[in-house]
Amino acid sequence: MNDFCPIPEVDKHGEFLQKVVELLFKNIVFTTRQDKVVLWQSPEQLEEQFDFGLKQNGDGQEKLLSLLRSTIKFSVKTGHPYFINQLFSGLDPYGLAGQWLTDTLNASVYTYEVAPVFTLMEKHVMREVCSMVGPDWGDGLFCPGGSFGNGTAMNLARYHKFPDTKAKGTYHLPKLVLFASEECHYSIHKFAAFLGIGEQNVISVKTDKVGQIIPESLEDKIQEKLNDGSVPFMVVATLGTTVRGAFDPIDDIADICKKYDLWLHIDAAWGGGLIFSQKHRSRLNGIERANSIIINPHKLLAVPQQCSMLLVRDKEILHKCYSRGAEYLFQKDKHYDRSYDMGDKYLQCGRKCDVFKFWFMWRAKVCRT
Known part of the structure; x- marks a missing residue:
């Protein structure tokens, strides 16, 4: 996919963005104590398991969704109830809404x-x-x-x-x-x-x-x-x-x-x-x-x-x-x-x-x- 125009179109991007929001809600925003704060990997392991490569041609939307899932999978969930580190923690819902609008x-x-x-x-x-x-x-x-x-x-x-x-x-x-x-x-x-x-x-x-x-x-x-x-x-x-x-x-x-x-x-x-x-x-x-x-x-x-x-x-x-x-x-x-x-x-x-x-x-x- 070579989608160079930075203008969202409902027919082209609407369903994709809805899936992104659902993915964020399910896997980040509404985490529970049963979820892991992080699936820890060493730098060497993460290099092997995550697709960091950059290509000449763009990826399709399904591949992009897969990259989002992988990013979430291996990232620290700072909004998790058990996360506290370097003087910040939590994911305030109103702050999140403000961030999205911004x-x-x-x-x-x-x-x-x-x-x-x-x-x-x-x-x-x-x-x-x-x-x-x-x-x-x-x-x-x-x-x-x-x-x-x-x-x-x-x-x-x-x-x-x-x-x-x-x-x-x-x-x-x-x-x-x-x-x-x-x-x-x-x-x-x-x-x-x-x-x-x-x-x-x-x-x-x-x-x-x-x-x-x-x-x-x-x-x-x-x-x-x-x-x-x-x-x-x-x-x-x-x-x-x-x-x-x-x-x-x-x-x-x-x-x-x-x-x-x-x-x-x-x-x-x-x-x-x-x-x-x-x-x-x-x-x-x-x-x-x-x-x-x-x-x-x-x-x-x-x-x-x-x-x-x-x-x-x-x-x-x-x-x-x-x-x-x-x-x-x-x-x-x-x-x-x-x-x-x-x-x-x-x-x-x-x-x-x-x-x-x-x-x-x-x-x-x-x-x-």
Whole structure:
């Protein structure tokens, strides 16, 4: 089959898509405790049993259905009642419905004219979540994962201290250092390397017996680096460390950041979901004092992968740091208010909609516990 046209036709594709949906319902969506979480195969075994080859000619629909069955057969059923791994699990039915609609519309969320509903929806969701952090918070981004969000925040922190890096680069900068828990997520070191800060300039701060940053150790490290001529610019705290789930003492850390004029970023990719809990919200006390926060609704809130939010207190910094004003997208003569074109504050251009499944689940569940 050589079906090059990307336009669905009822006569040609209707029955096929119905079979796909039935296959997904039966084998993934409505799994039970009697089903296996995974039919484990070694990489060598899977290479032998699965048809990974690519051909010059397309396969027919029956063969394609067979490939779908094989993919399901050998994949991990993350919605299975017994699955829990890497801080996420479950398959929320409302999130799934939102994901399906998002994928079917296939919108790219950079201007209002191509994604009007999703553009306004992002504004509403971002505004609401920011208000839950604190009254001074007012902007943010949806990110392709918490790691990307951490890296974006690191760049914002450097821009905040040295705004001319956007135009001039980093050749003229002093030796910059940032501070993070010895149990911080590895993305901090990865993005330090990516941004030209250097892994060695991520200064590890000692933690206590439950994995929380020791504030006295943080201040000692800052003083040590000031004495050797380095320029501290940022502290990364964590609310819900990856291995032990530790919550750093945010108020103590914020006091130190204020004393030394340092950007405070909070990696709350996991623990940030508690902002929706009346019972456990107090675990996040002090987050309003940060400069930026990462929250991953696809973790504690079980929104389908992926859904990650970077929130910032400074309402202007995203545009100042990242805007470029490409006129082929962000024309000055549009027939609506151009401030609705959010794409210019993003590092990405083409961007999948991550907000709808989150918004749809929020509308379905409403109550906070």
